[in-house]
Amino acid sequence: MTTPELEPHDSSTPRRAEARATITKTTITPAPGNEPVPETRDKRGIFDRIGKRGGSDGEKELASPEEPFAEGGKLRVVLAFMLSGLALLTIGGAVLVLLLWQQERASGVLTTQLARTWELFDALRIVERWLAFAVLPVATAWIAVAAINVRRATGIRRNPIIAAGSLPFGVIGAWYIGGELVADADDWVGQASGFVLQAVFLAVPLLALLRLAQAADARNRPLRVTYVVSLVYLAQLQFLGGLSNTDQSSPAAEWGPVGAYLIIGGLIQVLGALSANEAARSIEEGTENRFQLRNRFGEALLAQAARGSAT
Template sequence: MTVSGAQPEPTIDEAGRVATARVAAARSTVTAEKVEPASESALSRIASRAKGEQRGDKPPAREPFPVVNALRVTLTLVLAVLCLLTVGGAVLLLLLWQQSRDTGVLTSQLDRTWDLLDLLQDIERYVAFAAIPIAMAWIALAAINVGRGTGNSRNPVLASLSLPVGLIGAWLIGREVIGGSDDAITQAAGYVLQITLLTIPLLFLERVAIAADARRRPLRATYLIGAAYLAHMEFLGGLSTIDRDTTDGDWGTLGAYLLIGALLQVIGTLSANEACRSIEDATQHRYQLRSRFSESLLAQAELQRRP
């Protein structure tokens, strides 16, 4: 005899599941539907790649190539040579100006001085051309090392090509727009275009720095110093812009301008070296972190850093 209102005791079916009247009714009303994963649009994929977000599983950590340190040191030495050449040009002009004030300058002395300045200009041109492929090689290898050490891959070809694209564009604007016009507004607009083009390598290098979780302040400081040196070159003059038609009254002014330019070059060289070293150190640190600890700990740390 059963009590009125009492629930029947559950039984176990052949599949080992609980079988009651209510469960059987629920199973008969639920239909199994295939769940499709949420599709992601092409625009969202492009946006996530632009933000540097990792898609899919990261590859295992691999040791970065140590030759990148040698490239950085070589690039720093080449930039230091450019600084010394500018200082040499400033010293020659200041000595020439001082002698013209005291006893005057003989024609033979003037010719020898301009021959030395021409030689310094030629050496500066060759050294500057040598610095560009060295910098491109460092950028490409740094991007490769970031992918090996952190798993966040960046395209080394695009990153390295961004440097000559920005430099060539700035040079063309300086020659065609700024150099070919005497209007101050046109020259200012040309300078704005120049520094805008120079942001192209900055953005690519920042993506590499973000992938390595490196400090980006040295990169931005290098960009600002480079923009200041570019303004100095375009509006005040540099070693490459000196010609023989310069009068003796402008020798002292040009010498002082060259000293200011050399100071900017020294600061820019130190800042560029620090920016490169910060990316290298961050890449090495992330590689050691991934090689010593599990990927789960690293993923948890990344989630905690996100806002």
């Protein structure tokens, strides 16, 4: 009498193999009207991706948005007036030098007229120096307030101390290199090398402001235009001369070119004031738009939850 062979109960039986193949081949198809989202590459530029440290800086959204402080707009207006004042002072110095040059060509300049003109020129230079020193803390304060407003409106963390400190760091670094390397350079190679280093230092506040603009979904072009204009004015100031470093002992034949250079510098300052104001305004508008968007979205969720609880 033969005993029936028992079927082994392991994973190699035909039934289990068939079941395993069925489960392995099972696919999940999207519902009608919901097409799968194709995987796309990140095509943003380096300035748009700057500051992304693997999510550690965080796109953490606050539970509810907070209204931005209005002091940012007031500081921006004050800063625009101060930058415009610097441009007017440069143009005023250019007018004095050109009038002096024209008087010299027409009938000559008396010693008393020459001394009075240069005294007035020195007064403009002193006012410009103090006004330029005052621009830096005002601009630094605006950056700090802008960083705080971006965090309040969007919930994206931007350190206001680092953002605000980038401007003094860049300006002081560029000023130090200009005095130590560019001014003492013996050839154009040394001057060009120093100017490149100055451009690197000035790029530090640009990157910090680009991070704020990215968080606020603001336009980046005004910031880049401001950076280019600042480099052009820096080159004009160091290689052609400005109100602060005009040589009063230059001969009368050079007064015409000196006045022309000052006019050019004043026009560059006007462009810089306009572009800086537009860049600051774009960040403020982007911050306000993000606040309004998140605020309306939160109100819509609350209204939907209230309707759901009522039913």
